[in-house]
Amino acid sequence: MAKIVNREEMAQGTIILNEIEAPRISRKAKPGQFVILQADETGERIPLTMADTNPDKGTITIIYMVVGKSTARFKELKVGDDYFALIGPLGKPTHIENFGKVVCVGGGTGIAVLHPITRALKEAGNEVTTILGSRTHDLLIMEEKMKAASTVLHVCTDDGSYGHHGFVTNVLKDVLEQQDIDLVVAIGPIPMMKFCSLITKEKNVKTFVSLNPIMVDGTGMCGCCRVSVGNETKFACVDGPEFDGHKVDFDELAKRLASYLDEEKVSLDGYEKCKLQ
C-alpha cells in the first residue's frame, strides 16, 4: 500500500513530486485537502496537500519542498517504494463556486497546493488571474500547468531572473487597482500570505489563505495545530486548513512553527552524518 508509482525532481532537486497509489483517498479527495505521510515507523507524521488526484488510476500526487529530516527521508524513496503510512483526505475542501473574478497568488510549494484550487475555480466559471512568485527562475515550479489552469498568468522573481522583478504583492496591488476582484486565494510562505492579506484588507476583498501549522494526528484529537483566527482558537486540521486571511494571526503561527527548531536541527544533523558514513 501507498506505493510510489511516479517521481519527479523539480527546482534543482529542492522540490519533489510523488504520485502514490491510494485508491480510497483519490476517490474522495477534493481541492484544498491534505494527507499525512510517514516514511517509516520511527518517522514523523508529515502533512502535505494533494496537488492532484487521479481517481481512475487510484493515485494522488504530492509535491513537497525538502526542508528537514522527514522531507529529506521522503526524498530517498524511489518509484516502487512504499510509504509506511498515508492517511487522508483530511481537512475541509476549498469552497468552490462562481465568485466572478478571482486572483490566485502562489509562492514556493504553495503553488502545488494552489494548482487544484485554481483549476476548480476556473472550471466553476471564474475568471482567474494567477500570480506566481519564486526567489529565482530555477526554483519556479508548475508554470505550464498553472497557465493552463488560469485565464491570465503573471510570474515574478525576487531577483528579476524571470518575469516581473519583485514580489507577488506588487503585482497583486496592480491587479486590484485595475479590476474589481471578488476573491483572492493566497497560498505560500507565511510572510507572503500575511502581506497579501494586508493588501486585500485595505481594498476589502475577501481572501482565503491555507495554513501549515505543525500537526500530529490531523483529525482534531491533539490540538497541536491550533491557530488564532479572529481571536478564536481553531484547529487547522479540521476547521481548516483554509481560513479568512483578514482574521488570521500570522505572527502567532510563525512563532508556533518554530517550536522545535533545536530538535529539527538535531534530527537533520544526525541524519546527514548517518548518510555520510
Add this chain to the structure above:
Amino acid sequence: MADKKVKVPRAKMPEQDPDVRRRNFEEVPLGLTPEMAMTEASRCLQCKHPACVEGCPVSVKIPQFIKLIAENDFSGAAKKLWETNALPAVCGRVCPQEEQCEGKCILGKKGSPVAIGYLERFAADHERKNGSGEAPVVEEKTGKKVAIIGSGPSGLTVAGDLLLKGHDVTIFEAFHKPGGVLVYGIPEFRLPKEIVASEVAALKKMGADIECNVVVGASVTIDELFEEGYDAAYIGVGAGLPRFMNLPGENLIGIYSANEYLTRTNLMKGYLFPEYDTPIARGKNVVVLGAGNVAMDSARTAMRLGAESVKVVYRRSREEMPAREEELHHAEQEKIEFVLLTNPTQFFGNEKGRLTGMECLKMELGEPDASGRRRPIPIDGSEFKLDCDLVVVAVGSNANPLLTKSTPDIVLNRWGNIVGDPVTGKTSKKGVWAGGDIVTGAATVILAMGAGRGAADSIHDYLTLGW
C-alpha cells in the same frame, strides 16, 4: 480455617524504587512471583455469593480464577479470565479495583481485600509468557462481515467476541498502530505496549483484519462501508477531542493538551528522540492542570522526561482528585507536587511566543455542587505567579465530531456523544452499534470493554436473527 487465612497479609507488589523509576519509562510494578501469587490466592474465602463479582463491570469469575491460581494451574486461571474478559493483562493493571472488585471484597471490611488486580495480571502475564499461544477455536464461518471503527479496548472486545462466533471482522483505525488509548494515552511505565501488541496479534491469529490509517468519516463513510459489503458496523472511536481552558496565552509554545503530550511521547515515542523523529519538549518546570488519571500520567511522564519540578495544579482538594489512589500515591512517591485549591487564570510568554509562567488564583471550598463535590470558589486578591516552561492541560476530553458529522442519521446527545442503548449499544441507525467513551464520555477501559461485549451479543443476534 477461615480464621487462619485472614492472617496472611495482602501481597505487596514489588516495585521499581521511586528515585530510579522517576527517570525511566520501564514498568513501575514488577509483578508477583508464582509463590506470592499462590499465597495471595490462598487468602480468598471462595465466597458462595462473591461480592467482588458484583463490583466488576464484566462479572469476571473471580473466586474461580483465584482458586486455579491457588492450585498452581495458572494457565487454567488465564482461560477462566478470558471467558468474560478479553484483556486481563490490561485490566489487572489499569482497572480502578479499589472502587470495583476489590472495593466490594468481603475481606476489605475488616482488613485488606484480596489483591484481585495483581492476581489477574499475574495469570495473564504468566500465560502470555509461558502459554501455548494457541488461538481459541472459532465457530464455523457465517459469511457475515462486520466493520469495527476504532481499535481501543471496546473495538478490540467486539472484534474478539464476533470472531469467536464465526463472523468476519475488519477493524478500521485512524492511527498507524492499533490499541486506542492503550497505545497513545496510557504510558509505557503503566502499561507496556508489548502487552497491547500481543493482544492485537492474538486477534489477528483468530482472523481479524486490521486496516490502520483509515479515518472513517474522512477516508470512507459508514454508508460506503455498507456498500462495500459489510453487514453491520460498531463505532468505538473514544472521546478524542481535547478540552482547553480558554485562558489568555493558551497558544504559547510549551502548552500542550494531554492528548498531544501523551501521543507524542507514547505513540510517536518522543521519549526516544532522536532515535524516533517526533520531538517532545522536555520542560524544566512543568505544570499539569487537572487531577485525573490523565493528569497523573502527564505529570509522571514529564518527570521521566527530565523535569526539575512537576506541579499538579487542581482547583479542589486532595480528596476530590479523581485519579486512582494508587496513581496519586505513585506520583507523590516520584516527587510530584500537588498545588491544591488553585486555579490558573492566564499564561505569560516571551517575545518568541514561548511560555515563561502563569498566574493562578487560590480557591476555597463552598457548598456541594451538582456532582456532590464541594464547589471551589475563588478567593479575591489571592493571585500569585508560578514560573513554568511547560504546561499540560489535562482537564478532560469531549466527543470528536469527525465521524458523527458524516453520519447525520445517528442521534447524538447535546454533548455530541452517540446515543446508544445502554445494554445492546444499538444506535438510531440500522445496522450500527456504538460503545465505549464515544457513548459514555471519557470513562474506563473495563466499561468500554463491557459495552463492547453487550454490543457483540446484539450484533450476533442481528446477523443471525435480524434487527
